[in-house]
Amino acid sequence: KTLLKHLAAGCLMFSFVYPLHADDHEKLKVLYMGGRGHDSPGYEKFLTAFLAEQGGFDLVISNKLDDLRTGTIDKYDVVLFFGSGGNFTDPAQEKGFEDYLKNGGGVVGIHATDAFKESDVYWRIFGGQFIGHGGGTFPIEFTDTTHPITKGMKAFEITDESYRDKFHPATIDKLHHLGRINRGNEKHSMIWIHEYGKGRLFTTGLGHDQKAWDNPSLQKLTLRALYWVARKPVKDPAEETPRSASPEVSHISGARPDIP
Numbered sequence: 001k002t003l004l005k006h007l008a009a010g011c012l013m014f015s016f017v018y019p020l021h022a023d024d025h026e027k028l029k030v031l032y033m034g035g036r037g038h039d040s041p042g043y044e045k046f047l048t049a050f051l052a053e054q055g056g057f058d059l060v061i062s063n064k065l066d067d068l069r070t071g072t073i074d075k076y077d078v079v080l081f082f083g084s085g086g087n088f089t090d091p092a093q094e095k096g097f098e099d100y101l102k103n104g105g106g107v108v109g110i111h112a113t114d115a116f117k118e119s120d121v122y123w124r125i126f127g128g129q130f131i132g133h134g135g136g137t138f139p140i141e142f143t144d145t146t147h148p149i150t151k152g153m154k155a156f157e158i159t160d161e162s163y164r165d166k167f168h169p170a171t172i173d174k175l176h177h178l179g180r181i182n183r184g185n186e187k188h189s190m191i192w193i194h195e196y197g198k199g200r201l202f203t204t205g206l207g208h209d210q211k212a213w214d215n216p217s218l219q220k221l222t223l224r225a226l227y228w229v230a231r232k233p234v235k236d237p238a239e240e241t242p243r244s245a246s247p248e249v250s251h252i253s254g255a256r257p258d259i260p
Contacts, residue, residue, distance in 0.1 A: 032082070042213075043083070050223075054237060068093045082207070094121050102196065102199060112126070123168050135160070138158065142155065142178060160207070160209075175193070190205045200231070219237055
């Protein structure tokens, strides 16, 4: 009995000194797919610091299209696409991406509809394909203020590109629009979601460069979207957290104007 008491006390002391933390698999695993166009290195740096501030994320900077294949992509809770350009180089990449979403995966697109333009699958999944843009500072207003991603958010101004998209005829009626630009004749949708099979997608034309990434409202939208597409409780960004921490990141490798 005395030995058992000592063992119990030792275990109690160990658990007090070394508190249990969530395993890596309990973190939200995010696969970053960029590197094609725009300032992908700059966005990688921003995203790495931003998610490190929030905690609970395992971010993998990939940019390798083969990581979209079945068997690799399925390891992740969310795939985040950023920037323009690029095309699939193997049908297995495109199929793996579509099957991942159909089977319940989560996808977030930031400024990513001017990409993979030879792929009807990518266009169908994202719902919109880039056809042009304006720029400058403009207001964004929310057309749905009850959705978990936008609930409680107020209209905001952002300095960015005002992406316009043509919507895929097969999915145009399945998109749920959350926000739009509201400047003069520019009133087209710039933020929407799409439930595709069992999976979820969030995409926005916002996010051209650092001026946009530093906007607190876009940061809030991005974080909420990551949680929502992964079917996790939505959280807001940590407030006034310095970006001085050195995060640990895994590396696998270096419109239609009448739509609200």
